[in-house]
Amino acid sequence: MKKRIIALGLIVVLLSVTTLFTTSILSTIKDNKITTKEEITSYLSIALNNYDGTNHLEVSNVLVEANSKIRVTFIDLNGNVIYDTLHDNESMMENHLSRDEIKHLGQIFIRDSKTFGIKMMYIADLSNNTYIRVSLEMVIFTPNLINYIVLGIITIIIIMLLSTLLMNVLSKKIIRPINDSINTLEMILNNNDSELRIKTVDDLPKIVNLIKKELERKIIQIEDEVAKNEALLKEMQQGLILLSDNNINIINNQALNVFKVSKEKIINKSYLYLIRDKELQDLIETCINFKKSSSKTLEINNRYYYFIIRSFNYNWIKCGTLITFIDITEKQKIEQMKKDFFANASHELKSPLTSIIGYQQMINNGIISDKEEINKASSQILKEANRMNQIIIDMLELSNLEYKKDYAMEFLDIAMILNDIILRYDNKIKDKNITVKKNITHCYLNANKEQIETLFSNLIDNAIKYNKINGSIEIILNEEMFVIKDSGIGISNSDQERVFERFYRVDKAKSKLIGGTGLGLAIVKHICEKFNYKVRLDSILDVGTQIKIIFKC
Ligand code: ADP
Secondary structure, three states, X not given: OHHHHHHHHHHHHHHHHHHHHHHHHHHHHHHHHHHHHHHHHHHHHHHHHHOOOOOHHHHHHHHHHHOOOOEEEEEEOXXXXXXXXXXXXXXXXXXXXXXXXXXXXXXXXXXXXXXOOOEEEEEEEEEOOEEEEEEEEOOOOOHHHHHHHHHHHXXXXXXXXXXXXXXXXXXXXXXXXXXXXXXXXXXXXXOOOHHHOOOOXXXXXXXHHHHHHHHHHHHHHHHHHHHHHHHHHHHOOOEEEEEEOOEEEEEOHHHHHHHOOOHHHHOOOEHHHOOOOHHHHHHHHXXXXXXXXXXXXXXXXXXXXXXXXXXXEEOOEEEEEEEEEEEOHHHHHHHHHHHHHHHHHHHHHHHHHHHHHHHHHHHHOOOOOOHHHHHHHHHHHHHHHHHHHHHHHHHHHHHHHHHOOOOOOEEEEHHHHHHHHHHXXXXXXXXXXXXXXXXXXXXXEEEOHHHHHHHHHHHHHHHHHOOOOOOEEEEEEOOOEEEEEEOOOOOOHHHHOOOXXXXXXXXXXXXXXXXXXXXXXXXXXXXXHHOOOEEEEEEEOOOEEEEEEEOOO
């Protein structure tokens, strides 16, 4: 490489200097020619001016004195030489009319002299009926020019030597960074393949191309990774916020949706713009300052989120804090429901139990001694015990529905089952003098018998319990649905939303009096959910209630 640079440099210098030198020599030669032309012309004009037709010797001597190398020839109009300073007989004998300079008077001609065998310049003109011809040797390489050429060649040699030295130094300077780059390229390639080793600079394009391809491959790989990570962040159920110091570095879609902000508005800004809860802010601050992890449940827009805050330190992030959160609204609701259920269940069981204990203590302590009163208390105890029993049966039923997965399904004659159940309530119907209108068509369903019976029983029981004396019940059954419509007390709009909750009763005292547990409709709802039936409740206060169960949704 170095040698090449030097050789190339020297060729360039040599070409430049030689061109310059040759040009100057050619120019000098041209100048010499012009000088000779001017000289010969002036000699001719001296001769013409001084010649009187006879004094050719005098005129010749004047010119020869001026320039010893000059040759003057006097020729008569017939072309015969009258006088020639050279006294060359052979030449003098020749007729000169055919000579160019005689044919074209006043014009300069250059040709080899027959006499001297050298290049001569000729010019002639007419004076006093005589052609006067002046000729002069054409000296191309004058002594000055020869000196100049010798000096020039020496200068070129010196320039070449100096250039070699300079090129040497320069090439080292040029090559060093190239060598460094080659080393770096080899390090980037990090290959042991001898084929790919950089031996000469000519290998560079091949290697650079290889590195370009490798870089392109790596870029595609990185872009792929970025796309994957972005998709992961986007699709993950958790909300994710990554802070660098106090600023939001990464935030995923879930987090943006929960906080209802756009990414552009929040990215690279302090988390304080996003998180307004003071307690959560304090936990984040503690994590930033003391790297302490923590967690907290926070309510945002009526939903509950469980936040985990922890320190996150990697090379690419300075003082990172990772905030992740999940929506626990459903879990929270279930937990709340469980709490409510246990509180309600204990309460519901406690009141009959208190009555039972109270009556029993009154009997034991002799407060009630009269036989009739004791019988009354005993029947009250039995009633309360039955109520407790009913609550426990309903609770077990609910628990079964929640946890039991497999129910024996069979092709059932639903119409027959419904008619049987209506028959079971015959006494209660008669007690209230309720008119029952049935529109029961053949209906066969693949269902669980026990659950279907519970479903019908609970709804018929309610339609009787909450009906008026002399009221009416209309029952419709077909392949599509079961409808039960009563002319009872009805349910207000606000209560309609809640009657399917466990232990919820519109009028607790009344319900208790008529033997309700507050679990009947909750069981209905669970059965429908389990077997994919739809429940619809329509009710008008004091007019009546209609409950529709759609079997095939
Ligand atoms: P309960 O055992 O008290 O009847 P349910 O869960 O069956 O419990 O019903 C919940 C509440 O809904 C009842 O306490 C009652 O106030 C109301 N309810 C249910 N069915 C009817 C109906 N057909 N007419 C009027 N109110 C009803």
